[in-house]
Amino acid sequence: MKRSPRSTFLLFFVLTSIVAINAAAQSLAANNNNRPAEAKPNIIVYMVDDLGWNHISAKQATMGTTKEVYQTPTIEKIAAGGLSFTHAYAQPNCAPTRAAMLSGQYPARVNNNVYVVGHLNRFGGGGIKREAAHFKGPEQSEDVAPEAITVAEALKQNGYATAHIGKFHVGGHRGEATMPENVGFDINLGGFSQGHQPTCFASKKTGEWKFKGVGLGHFDRYAAPYDNAYLSKRGLPKSLLDTPKHISDALGDAMQDTVKELADGDKPFYLQFHTYAVHGPVRARPDLKQAAIDRIGDANKKMAEYVGFIAGVDENMARILATLEDPDGDGNPDDSIAANTLILFTSDNGGTHADNQPLRGEKGMLTEGGIRVPLIAYWPGVIPAGTVTDHKVHSVDYYPTYLELAGKEWVPPSDQHPLDGESFADVLRNPNTQRPRNTVFYLFPGYMDKRAEPAVSAIADIDGQRYKLMYVYETDSWELYCLSDDQGETKNLIKTRPEIASTISKQMDAWLNQKHPTWQPKYPIDKQTGKPAGPPKSL
Structure with missing residues (x-):
């Protein structure tokens, strides 16, 4: 059917209005620089x-x-x-x-x-005394x-x-x-x-x-x-x-x-x-x-x-x-x-x-x-x-x-x-x-008054539970906590969940021993040998 000039104009008006409305909507959705x-x-x-x-x-x-x-x-x-x-x-x-x-x-x-x-030798503040420490912090x-x-x-x-x-x-x-x-x-x-x-x-x-x-x-x-x-x-x-x-x-x-x-x-x-x-x-x-x-x-x-x-x-x-x-x-x-x-x-x-x-x-x-x-x-x-x-x-x-x-x-x-x-x-x-996030790691090779001494720590998710494993150099000891039900870290599970501790300690070992030219971890320095203590042995 042939359209009249009036109907053609109306159709053109409607179409151009739709285009204008869409353009306005896009403009409103844009930010500085007109980026989506x-x-x-x-x-x-x-x-x-x-x-x-x-x-x-x-x-x-x-x-x-x-x-x-x-x-x-x-x-x-x-x-x-x-x-x-x-x-x-x-x-x-x-x-x-x-x-x-x-x-x-x-x-x-x-x-x-x-x-x-x-620096990594911040002794005092009620913490371990410098002369009693087995290690010293590196540069x-x-x-x-x-x-x-x-x-x-x-x-x-x-x-x-x-x-x-x-x-x-x-x-x-x-x-x-x-x-x-x-x-x-x-x-x-x-x-x-x-x-x-x-x-x-x-x-x-x-x-x-x-x-x-x-x-x-x-x-x-x-x-x-x-x-x-x-x-x-x-x-x-x-x-x-x-x-x-x-x-x-x-x-x-x-x-x-x-x-x-x-x-x-x-x-x-x-x-x-x-x-x-x-x-x-x-x-x-x-x-x-x-x-x-x-x-x-x-x-x-x-x-x-x-x-x-x-x-x-x-x-x-x-x-x-x-x-x-x-x-x-x-x-x-x-x-x-x-x-x-x-x-x-x-x-x-x-x-x-x-x-x-x-x-x-x-x-x-x-x-x-x-x-x-x-x-x-x-x-x-x-x-x-x-x-x-x-x-x-x-x-x-x-x-x-x-x-x-x-x-x-x-x-x-x-x-x-x-x-x-x-x-x-x-x-x-x-x-x-x-999607789980992989294990988070910490290495602290020195001393910070009463708050910190040389340690390695890792936070890992295993079988739907979140655990934290920590190795303390001064005492050559391990701690394990289940953060999922003990976020206050009150119960050391190192003796009751050895399989969890072993799994995370192996992850920790792999992290510390990774090979890359930019990977140069610092370890506490043994006072007796004068050498870096190195990573803890995995469980």
């Missing part, structure tokens, strides 16, 4: 310093063990809208964790020879080697812009070559060899407000006292007017400016937001401290400082979410990049300012309280909301995960820079995956 919502996501890793596994109020992430004293509503929000990992592991203290995340390698690799902060580095291919360098090869804000700690000891700006970061605010903030509040020196000794002065631009405009914009109480700025707020200011700059660019971005909180000195913003006192009483002002400090961590998470929704801050969310941004929230080691119960131990120890950390992944529309997984994750796993999310257009040569971790990108998209 799942293509090369922006990645923000928000890592807190010294935050204990259950020192947040997100029950999913802490297996319900969090205490009421901790109130982190925004972190609860991302847990409700994302994926909580109940068994995420870091190294036992901050520098080796940061080195592992930066390099994707265990400390036993020559490019990542970072086992501890400082180590405090920086990831200049020859390493960092995660920032690898992501740049995959088309990313890169930025670091806050504590770095694993560069600058060797000079400029290991500074963040020389190992792949386009933007560096605060990162060098510094391990903690000397002060939490700005002070006025020679007529200018500064954070004395913090971050090479990078945050001084944000050091002015709280004024009415700032308080109004952030909805903070008037009691803060004209009081000194807190370092956590300054880092949040830097984060907002940096995300705006990155979102204006034509590349996906990788941002390390590594705050100084909650490392000591533990000082909370006055209103947050007072809120903690109002809730828990004023009998323990030290705890109120810590709880208030954590509340500041939560505020910065809220600022991240708001900035992603409106990067330029003009109130119009048309520039939102939230749909194409993965946020990972974690800590660099176990807690040290309050107990980690029911986990045993604290920062610096190879017990669960020293190495298990919170990990929540948030990516609306991609990660199923309110999900939980007991899939093991270790600090070395972030690097390969980022590469997979970036499309793996370029990966480090395995002969030059092998990666020790395993990607968990599939778990982000499908938290119910039953």
Whole structure:
């Protein structure tokens, strides 16, 4: 049948309208640079310093063990809208964790020879005395080697812009070559060899407000006292007017400016937001401290400082979410990049300012309280909301995960820079995956006051149960715990489950004796022979 001109026009109008609607929908689904919502996501890793596994109020992430004293509503929000990992592991203290995340390698690799902060002969503090020790710790580095291919360098090869804000700690000891700006970061605010903030509040020196000794002065631009405009914009109480700025707020200011700059660019971005909180000195913003006192009483002002400090961590998470929704801050969310941004929230080691119960131990120890950390992944529309997984994750796993999310257009040569971790990108998209993560290993060849002495440890899944095996050099003894039903590590099963111990010890032996030119594990040095003790004999 021949169409009339009017019907032809109507058909054309309908078809062009459909095309326009589809184009608009695609535009709404795009992020900065008009990239599809799942293509090369922006990645923000928000890592807190010294935050204990259950020192947040997100029950999913802490297996319900969090205490009421901790109130982190925004972190609860991302847990409700994302994926909580109940068994995420870091190294036992901050520098080796940061080195592992930066390099994707265990400390036993020559490019990542970072086992501890400082050196491996840190005696004292109520631990074993130097003269009584059978071993001495070997030499180590405090920086990831200049020859390493960092995660920032690898992501740049995959088309990313890169930025670091806050504590770095694993560069600058060797000079400029290991500074963040020389190992792949386009933007560096605060990162060098510094391990903690000397002060939490700005002070006025020679007529200018500064954070004395913090971050090479990078945050001084944000050091002015709280004024009415700032308080109004952030909805903070008037009691803060004209009081000194807190370092956590300054880092949040830097984060907002940096995300705006990155979102204006034509590349996906990788941002390390590594705050100084909650490392000591533990000082909370006055209103947050007072809120903690109002809730828990004023009998323990030290705890109120810590709880208030954590509340500041939560505020910065809220600022991240708001900035992603409106990067330029003009109130119009048309520039939102939230749909194409993965946020990972974690800590660099176990807690040290309050107990980690029911986990045993604290920062610096190879017990669960020293190495298990919170990990929540948030990516609306991609990660199923309110999900939980007991899939093991270790600090070395972030690097390969980022590469997979970036499309793996370029990966480090395995002969030059092998990666020790395993990607968990599939778990982000499908938290119910039953793919097991291989055994996680630890080698600590020295001494750290009362908290650590030479040891090797492994966390393995066998027959549906999760076990931890540990060998202690000083006593030439083994310990075995079933973490599935004894996460407090109270029952040593070494005598009752010898077959499990034997299986894991063989895995440990194979790990320590692997052959690769970059694999150069350090062992405690026997004082009598002057030679490295070597790996323990498998059971």
